[in-house]
Amino acid sequence: MKSVFLMLALGAALAAAEVRLPKYTREVLPNGTVVYLMPKPGVPLVSFQIEIKGGQEAEPVGQAGLASVTAALLRKGTASHTADQFSNELDGLGGTFRASRDEQSTTIASEFLKKDFDQGLNLTADAILHPVFPEAEVKKFIGQAIDGVKAAKDNPQAAIRLYARAFFYGPDHPYGRVEDEATLGKISRDSIVEFHKQYYTGKNMIVVVTGDFEPAAARDAVAKVFGAAPAGEAYRWQTRPAVSVKAPRLLLIDKPDATQTYFWIAQPGISKTEPGRTTVELANTLFGGRFTSLLNDALRVNSGLTYGAGAILDENRLPGAITIATYTRTDTTEKTMDMALDVLKKFNETGMTAVQLASIKAYVKGTFPTRRLETSDQLANELSEMEIFGLNRGEVDDLFSRIDSVTVEQVNASVKQHYRPENLTFVVLGNSAKIRGLMKKYSGDVSEVSIKDPGFGK
């Protein structure tokens, strides 16, 4: 592969003067469920995407992973299907069904052939509204999830993300409570049933149907099935300030057999609803969000130190992080970390030129349609994000004019504010025996764990 890029939540077309969301309807059922219908004829498939507000944020302290365990068990036995029956019916239709949670919601997404609309809808709704969480399935799945934590540690790129989240946000922040062997072990069937009862309710649910279907019939079918859910209580979103870091801090994870060092360098960033987000997205794309970005150009193209270097801009309900992420062979750890920091420092000092900004604008617009508007599932994502984050269709319809209106002065003010070279959070995974001594160069506050230790940090 030429590159494996850290794709960010943005993207857009030079060709089109602007893009618009296709036509859709939004309706609130009497029980509070919000229903979006967006017919998009073409490929005869229909997608159902259901969002349950809360996600990781709603997981109780000490039971990290409760929302994801609940989601995974939805299909493992319902009022009218055993787990086997559910799987047989789903696979027999050639359908797909996945359920997972992110920071702010649980997402259940399924897809069926157009002709199977009713059966697909009923099967999806049965899992969401009528799961029975058999004790044996709960026990089985939690055992698998605990082994899954071990498996994640055999994949350094997946593991460092989990360590970095736990370390950056800390245990007092919902995003810092990463599921591990201990928290998964505390989850019981009772807590799953309770979580489902509290959150999988009408006032907390968004149902998005996209693809090839008859709108009138679909509307009635969806209203009948999801309108029957109890209304419940609307989820109350948490509020948190951005993470505050007063001095550089560093977590070193020892993996003695590693022949390269993986590192993440994080600092406080923005939320999904930050008013200046378009400007930060443009800045991040130049910094580390495309192949010719400043980071990839310096660390890969000019020096051959790594296969890829990028910057991740979190965009969630609560303010998140902006993170440099890359890796290099063990003996070039110092050179590569220094170079990454140097790129950051120079970016902060000099920002970008008008020529660079024009290129970034064209890139973000040109790649937007294939990244966000091409398929039914992408469109379902747009609609559900709008609803969850309290945004509106202007997110898409006005995107190009928002991008066009950003000036060099604005983007550089944003760079000064968000891409800072001080008080950084470092997470480094590698062969400690060879790189431990180097770490104090970056922080006076170094802690170390072994990858063999349970959990993801101290």
Add this chain to the structure above:
Amino acid sequence: MKQLALLALVPACLLAQTAPVQTHTLDNGLKILVQEDHAIPNVAMYLFFKIGSRNERPGITGISHFFEHMMFNGAKKYGPKQFDNEMEKAGGNNNAYTSNDLTVYTDWFPSTALELMFDMESDRMRDLAFDPKIIQSERGVVYSERRTSVDNSNYGVLSEQLEAAAFTAHPYHWPVVGWPSDIEAWTMDDLRAHYKMGYAPNNCVMVVVGDVTADQVVALAKKYIEPIPRQDPPPPVRTKEPEQKGERRVTVVKPAQLPLVLVAYHAPATGSPDYTALEVADTLLTSGQSSRLYRRMVDTDQLVLSVRAQQRPTFDPSLFTFSLAPRAGVDPARTEKVLYEELGELQTTPVPDSELRKAKNQLLAGHYRQLKTIAGRANLLGSYEVFYGDYRKLYTAGDDIEKVTAADVQRVARQYFTAQNRTVATLIPEASPAAKKEVKQ
């Protein structure tokens, strides 16, 4: 509850309903496939060069993959960095991949950038630059890619060993990314010769899907690509893998949280009549939570975290590989034994009709999902053109799946899933009881 016996059919003809494809072959032998689709103002342009690691030899392994990188490092008109800079400035992005058989360049861009893309693709097809400094730097990048995908990946390191053991003679023996010593050693002469052999227009299929017209594409191809001369195609790969005469076993001991087991059987090339029957077997065994191996190994016996099977498209006979991820505390040998029990069941008892129907539906719907994006269609059309020799085989892929009978599945299971035909690779975590046993032996 619906009975499985009543499973409806996923219509096979759906695959045939994709929009028409227009073709044109340039005088220099480059074949072009165009599918117009104006739903979004974007284009997917894929260039399939029929060169991969099977066209290499010891000493230059990985050189095809290295070229995949070098093609972005400057040519005559567009110098170093300019391919990516110009493309991103025009609102496009790209990637590329190399396999045992192919090197594929994947360009995605707004339709306004169509001519620029032809200009840049023809520039690097004809006049790639060979700057020693850039070559040295790119070796570092490729080595980093190898460290990430092989050396520091348990799956990567194990599958490399598996393939090296399963193939003793055929070039599928060596990894696509190349042996480390070769990455460090190939010379300027090696590079020039390989470029001349692989990157000729007559060795390429170009697929363009999206907001274009066929006339537009053909006119630009004539202007930019037709003047590039033909070359001799890569010499045929003569070596055939001798029949395997007994089970082979490989062990890798390294620090790890959990073991891994790979079980590979020699299997026919893409396009062989048995290939589709094996795809159906793969689906029955591992696709979805209703599949046989998921139910037995993940769910009922709780032996593994996951079980997968892979049969990748190839020009020459390749491998059908199962990947098992044993749970903590489970002896890898036990997971192997249960896998063989299930394969034995497939060999001895015909698959019930309802289960066969389910697998076919899954396969058909899965094929169909690949048509959702312009990129997916470009990849699918090109893959059918190069592996089956005709993109129109895509239209009948559904019929081929429909034709597979329970007897076919039983026959291919008996023919290929035999102990004599298999290679087993096991990754054993250092310091585990199994690793200690391995050291003593």
